[in-house]
Amino acid sequence: MVYYNKGSHTVHKIEYHIVWVTKYRYEMLNKSMKIRLIELIKQRCDARNIKILKGCIV
Structure with a gap:
């Protein structure tokens, strides 16, 4: 099922793929x-009514 955000004069579907990598890929985050x-x-x-489809922190 596809969800669209609707405004008074707009309809949109925005998807983001976010990758955050530390310099030289050092493991910086502990458990x-x-x-x-x-x-x-x-x-x-x-708070922003954003739906997370997948997530992974390694």
């Missing part, structure tokens, strides 16, 4: 930092 980052991303997306 507690990863858990907190997931929580923050979910909170921000919920």
Whole structure:
């Protein structure tokens, strides 16, 4: 099912693919930092009515 956002004069569907890589791909996040980052991303997306299709923090 495809969801479209509708405004008063617009209809749109926006999808983003976000990749965040540290310099030289060093492992910077420990387990507690990863858990907190997931929580923050979910909170921000919920506040903006953004649906997360897939997610992975390695």
